[in-house]
Amino acid sequence: MDPKNSYHHGDLKNALIKAGVEILAREGVGGLSLRKVAKQAGVSHAAPYAHFADKQALIAAISTEGFKQLHVQIEAARAAYTGDPRSLLVETAWTYLQFALHEPDRFKLMFSSVLEKEKDYPDFVEISQRNFRQLVEVVETCQQGGVLKAGPPDLAAISVWSTVHGFSSLLLEGQIPHTALEKGNIKDLLVFVLQNG
Amino acid sequence: MDPKNSYHHGDLKNALIKAGVEILAREGVGGLSLRKVAKQAGVSHAAPYAHFADKQALIAAISTEGFKQLHVQIEAARAAYTGDPRSLLVETAWTYLQFALHEPDRFKLMFSSVLEKEKDYPDFVEISQRNFRQLVEVVETCQQGGVLKAGPPDLAAISVWSTVHGFSSLLLEGQIPHTALEKGNIKDLLVFVLQNG
DNA sequence: TCCGTAACTTGACAGTGTAAAGTTGATGGG
DNA sequence: CCCATCAACTTTACACTGTCAAGTTACGGA
Numbered sequence: 001m002d003p004k005n006s007y008h009h010g011d012l013k014n015a016l017i018k019a020g021v022e023i024l025a026r027e028g029v030g031g032l033s034l035r036k037v038a039k040q041a042g043v044s045h046a047a048p049y050a051h052f053a054d055k056q057a058l059i060a061a062i063s064t065e066g067f068k069q070l071h072v073q074i075e076a077a078r079a080a081y082t083g084d085p086r087s088l089l090v091e092t093a094w095t096y097l098q099f100a101l102h103e104p105d106r107f108k109l110m111f112s113s114v115l116e117k118e119k120d121y122p123d124f125v126e127i128s129q130r131n132f133r134q135l136v137e138v139v140e141t142c143q144q145g146g147v148l149k150a151g152p153p154d155l156a157a158i159s160v161w162s163t164v165h166g167f168s169s170l171l172l173e174g175q176i177p178h179t180a181l182e183k184g185n186i187k188d189l190l191v192f193v194l195q196n197g
Numbered sequence: 198m199d200p201k202n203s204y205h206h207g208d209l210k211n212a213l214i215k216a217g218v219e220i221l222a223r224e225g226v227g228g229l230s231l232r233k234v235a236k237q238a239g240v241s242h243a244a245p246y247a248h249f250a251d252k253q254a255l256i257a258a259i260s261t262e263g264f265k266q267l268h269v270q271i272e273a274a275r276a277a278y279t280g281d282p283r284s285l286l287v288e289t290a291w292t293y294l295q296f297a298l299h300e301p302d303r304f305k306l307m308f309s310s311v312l313e314k315e316k317d318y319p320d321f322v323e324i325s326q327r328n329f330r331q332l333v334e335v336v337e338t339c340q341q342g343g344v345l346k347a348g349p350p351d352l353a354a355i356s357v358w359s360t361v362h363g364f365s366s367l368l369l370e371g372q373i374p375h376t377a378l379e380k381g382n383i384k385d386l387l388v389f390v391l392q393n394g
Numbered sequence: 395t396c397c398g399t400a401a402c403t404t405g406a407c408a409g410t411g412t413a414a415a416g417t418t419g420a421t422g423g424g
Numbered sequence: 425c426c427c428a429t430c431a432a433c434t435t436t437a438c439a440c441t442g443t444c445a446a447g448t449t450a451c452g453g454a
Contacts, residue, residue: 012432033410044434046412051432055411111370112309132374149393154377155386158364159393166363167355173308177329180351189352196346196356209401230441241403243443248401252442 013051013061015041020062024105032109034058060121063110067127070099074134085145092138093164093194094187100168101186107172111165135161160194167193210248210258212238217259221302229306231255257318260307264324267296271331282342289335290361290391291384297365298383304369308362332358357391364390 019040023032034055035045052058077095081088100107136157142148148156167190170176180189216237220229231252232242249255274292278285297304333354339345345353364387367373377386 034412035410043432045410046435047433049412049433108309111366111372112305128372129374132372151393152380154374155380155389156393158367158373158377158386159360159390162363162367162390163356163360164363165367166359166361169308169366170355170359170362175308175325175329176355177326177351180355183349183352189355192352193356193359196348196353231443232441240401242441243404244402246402246443 012041012043012047016048016051016058017061017065020058021065021103021106024062024109025103028105029108032059032105057121059109060124062106064121064124064127066099066103066106066110067124067131070096071127071131071134073099074131074138078134078138082141085142085147088138088145089142089147089160090191090194092135093160093190096164097168097171097186097190100172104172107168111169132157132161163193164190209238209240209244213245213248213255214258214262217255218262218300218303221259221306222300225302226305229256229302254318256306257321259303261318261321261324263296263300263303263307264321264328267293268324268328268331270296271328271335275331275335279338282339282344285335285342286339286344286357287388287391289332290357290387293361294365294368294383294387297369301369304365308366329354329358360390361387 016037019037020032023036023040027036034048037058038045038048041047048058052061073095074092077091078088081091136153139148139157139160140153143150143153143156148160167176171186176189183189213234216234217229220233220237224233231245234255235242235244238244245255249258270292271289274288275285278288333350336345336354336357337350340347340350340353345357364373368383373386380386
């Protein structure tokens, strides 16, 4: 029963994803190699090929995992701030930004990895779409609460997402000037960025 | 005088950057290797080390080049639309987005490459700051023209930049749902995203 | 003219992704 | 219960990568 003790690892696929996430946190995107992932999972360097077609596929799986977690965290924020659209918008954005700040290299991987994903990684696409739907719902709530102006919810969602994602990305890349960061804490800056436009 | 004919290449540094840009356009970020760059420039695989400390340094140079070109293009838009703040904002953003769409892999490289840049690549930092100052000036013009609400120009610039950069990034990563893209052309969508918030 | 030195080449090495072939061990049919 | 099958894993191999060290070339100044 215990997957750890069985020789045929039992759950190597998930173990590889987990190892990948850890290496990502420890050594960054540049340090993520298939062979290191395999070693950390305690298998030979070619073992991953039993579960992933290639490195891209593993990266897609790690990204997909990340999107799932992000979905859960945003869902929690949603539950906590239902009935308060103003806070809902801010806290959803803040959850997104915190995810980026907490696991910067995974965040980078999630948004700069796979090409031709549409074709090859249906899980990835499905989760992406689910997360976008979640955002659209948040935006609709905000529109009904008068926090966001009326209009096509999907376009409004793209607008909000662009702003929050752009801010997160620029922050991670160190492109936001320190002069701006010194003026207050990051969350305040996020709120400012969010309500401007 | 002709650098091409001299054995000591004469301008290898720039030739390497140019080769890098071409490979980037042809094969993407994943296809960019020091050895390919060297071969395309017609030198041996270790020749780049006479001009760049390592691959990161070459990437930094390619990015810096890109920021310079972006600066020039935005300056052109600025000159063309002075006195029309509404168009100035839109056309500046559109120039940025066009740059991303036209050279997607260089754009990705520019915003997801070097870490610890502050320390190591003063040129990169300087150009980044210059481009940010340029954006702040555009924003100030727009504020004076009543197109953007009053407030600290640097924070307003971060706000606008976040939105445009986020939209560009999400578009390149294929994260913008096709349903939204089918509703109109990309520039219209950009304008919508820009004036929402 | 010659010589120092920067620009380049050659050769080497460890690490990478990935394919092919061999090995192991869980599993279900007789 | 035994054995054949087959997926999960290992081993071996190869081309390619970044980078270093040692050698070679030829430009510019003394």
